Amino acid sequence: MRPQLVIVGAGPRGTGLLERIAANAPELYADPGLDIHLVDPHPPGGGRIWRQAQSPLLWMNSHAKDVTMFTDETVTMDGPVREGPTLHEWAGLDGRVFADRRIQGRYLHWVYERARAELPPGVTVHHHPRRALRVGGPREGRQQVWLEGRPRPLLADVVVLALGHLDAEPExxxxxxxxxxxxxxxxxxxxxxxxxxxxxxxxxxxxxxxxxxxxxxxxxxxxxxxxxxxxxxxxxxxxxxxxxxxxxxxxxxxxYHSKIGYDWTGARPAPPRFFGPAEVGELLARPGGFDFRRDVWPLVEKELGFAHYHRLFTAHPGRTATAWAGFEARYADAADPDEVRALVAAAVPDPADRLDLAALDRPLDGVRHGSHEEFQEGLRRYVEADLSRRHNPDHSADLGVFLALLSVYGQLVRLGDIGPWWHGFFSHLASGPPGPRLRQMLALSRAGLxxxxxxxxxxxxxxxxxxxxxxxxxxxxxxxxxxxxARLPEPTVGRARDPLLRELHAEGAAETLEGLLRVAPADGRILDGAGRPHPRRFALGPYTDARTPGAFTRPRTGGPAFRQNDATARAALKFLAQLALRTAA
The missing domain is CATH 3.50.50 (FAD/NAD(P)-binding domain)
Structure with a gap:
């Protein structure tokens, strides 16, 4: 019988995985036949969130030029780079437009069709527009994937869960x-x-x-x-x-802070400088584990500060009191936050040019207003100031911090479940709404609505x-x-309404303290309570402890989701190739 691969979820994650299978199959899978089954009640490509059947009033919160589903030379992976068009190149849009989600759905479907067309001869894709209910089968044998409304299960040599955002039972x-x-x-x-x-x-x-x-x-x-x-x-x-x-x-x-409304110019620092693979490796190797606030956050804070001040000193030197070379050396040697603050205070005269992550995270801490109407005026001023700053290239150190945040997120993925605070902080600072949406908020506030x-x-x-x-x-x-x-349900396995995840949870698949599915960092294999990776089951997405900012990303920013897709695709193809050899023998 031909080898069978089942991918549960045909949205951006499942589509990205299919693209990586197509890219890696010529090297890793020489067998003439393979059936790939995509299981999703929604159309392949967009899935539920990016389906084309939704209101045209709903936008993406990224510029069209900042959305890609394709790898490039910045993605650290073993598979081949296969470049492709960004959303704006594919759709013929102005790169600075915030496209509506239906356009993104069409782009994702095109990416799916291209990936399917690039699969080697003999590899066939079957879409099953149904929900997957459960996965069964022995660790060392074929898996059974039961679908809603289907009396017999799909047989699978490998199963990959790429479920995306899920509904949950209420807490x-x-x-x-x-x-x-x-x-x-x-x-x-x-x-x-x-x-x-x-x-x-x-x-x-x-x-x-x-x-x-x-x-x-x-x-x-x-x-x-x-x-x-x-x-x-x-x-x-x-x-x-x-x-x-x-x-x-x-x-x-x-x-959330407004999207930045200008482009980068000039030389970029080369992150990571203070929080990179070496530092992550050291944290993972610690016998007693690590604490995020004590051990990780100081490294993250220093990385973000370096990006901010590198840009300020090199692009806006008139607002600094010392030369970059001297500041950089002393910043690198600074051993604690107080030393950094003293260094910055001496070198950066205007407090508005200093990076204060705590104030950015909680701008209303300690702020009190005497009346509700007074606060309405105060918050409108805050939003107007945020809009002005985030669209003014004189404050391009903010864009330096944004790019460093993307670098940091790519490293943090390797640490597994680090708790919810970081994800909220990242979203508030780096994943906010388009500027026009904040202007609409101001108009609605003035209208009393x-x-x-x-x-x-x-x-x-x-x-x-x-x-x-x-x-x-x-x-x-x-x-x-x-x-x-007004928020998505927390991606906890124990409360997921998805029956497949509930079954995995009941069977003993490991979860973190935050309720995320534990997976092997190297390739996404699902771990059991003893930490053993399942040889035939993989998982990718926001309900795992290797969650990333999104299934697609800005070009040339490393794309941690792309790295994960590549690693999982290669591991699955290697397993299937070995299985085909054993079967032929």
Whole structure:
């Protein structure tokens, strides 16, 4: 029987894996036959999140020129580089456009079709538009992948899970809020992919509490305003009359930082300088393990600071008091944060030119306003200042930090599950909304349809309503009959609604303290409780402890997801090639 490879998930991850199989098969798989089964109820390429059947109002949050599905010479991998067009090159778009998600879905489908066409003769792809329910089979034998509505399982010599973002059962707090809403005739929308939420339950003119100020909130804002017939004219929003009034807050109380609106010019530093493969290797080799805050974060902070000051000194030397060479040597030798702060204070006169990661992460810490209206004005000024800075190349040290963040993320992937804080910090600083979305927030705020609650937002369920308050305006609270949790569900294996993951969890697949599926860093093989890698099961994606910023990335930034796809593709092909040889003998 021909070897069989089953890939569960045909979105960007599954598509990227197929591209790497096509690239590596000529070297690693000489057998004339192989069946690849893609299992996904959604069309191959875009999958669920990037499906073409969604609102054209929803954008990507990256410029079209910053989106690619193809490897280049910056990706550290054993397989061959196969370059291809970025989204803007493929679609003929202006590179600085924020394309809508349907265009990205078409691009991803084209990448899928190209990868399929580049497979060697005799390798055939079969798409099964169904959900995978469970995987069974002995460690050393063929696996069985059971599909919804199919009486017999797919037989698989190798199974790769590339499931992407998944629905989850609510945690106890969320379940309690949903039950409270049901009991009192309220509306509670738990964490979800916003495009799939039932927003019709949010009525015109009513107050809606929104907890979460990231990208899920941006989607919610768009669908409840322009999506209900409102429109923008210049800096003003003209309501349709069908919008609710959104009261939004979060732990930080501010939206994610704007996307940077200019391009890099001149020479780049060559990251990593202080947090690279050698440092990661040393951390992994420590007998007692490592602590993120104590052992990892100081290295990350120094790497980000180096990128910031390298750019400031070399591109804007008039704003520094010393020469770069001397500063660089003393920065490299600085042994603790206090020494770095003293060095920076002496060399960089303007505090606005100094990198303060704590202030960037929590800009409202210690900030208090005397009234709700005063805070609305204050936060509008904050957003306007962020927009101005992030679109002004005079502050191009910010872009240096952004590029260093991508480098750091590529290294952190090797450390496994490091907890949720880093991912939130990275998203807040590097994965924020397009500038035009923040301008829309300002217009909605001025129109009275978007109200800011503040930092450390709390929500209570009492007296038959939901009540929200924040630390930024002492004494302020707002009541509403609707509450929206504007974020994706946490990618925890134990609460995943996906039956396949639940079965793996029940059978003993290892998970981290954060509830992520443990996989071998080298190739993505699923680990059991004893740390043994499964010879025939692999996993990639956000529910694993090797999660990356995304399944696609900016060109020439190393693409950790591409590196993972390549390693998994090569391991799977080598296993299948050896199996074919044994079968032939």
């Amino acid at each position: 106890p707090l969320q379940a309690g809020l949903t039950a409270y809403a049901r009991e009192h005739g309220l509306v509670h929308l738990p964490p979800d992919f916003t495009a799939d939420s039932d927003l019709s339950r949010l009525k015109a003119g009513e107050a809606v509490l929104v907890r979460g100020f990231g990208l899920a909130f941006v989607d919610l804002m768009v669908l409840l305003t322009e999506g209900r017939g409102g429109r923008y004219e210049g800096d003003a929003y003209l309501p349709s009359g069908h919008e609710p009034v959104l009261y939004v807050g979060s732990r930080r109380g501010v939206p 978007l109200r800011f609650v503040g930092a450390d937002m709390t929500v209570t369920a009492e007296d038959g309503v939901f009540r929200a308050a924040g630390a930024t305006v002492p004494g302020f609270a707002v009541e509403a009959r609707a509450l929206v949790e």
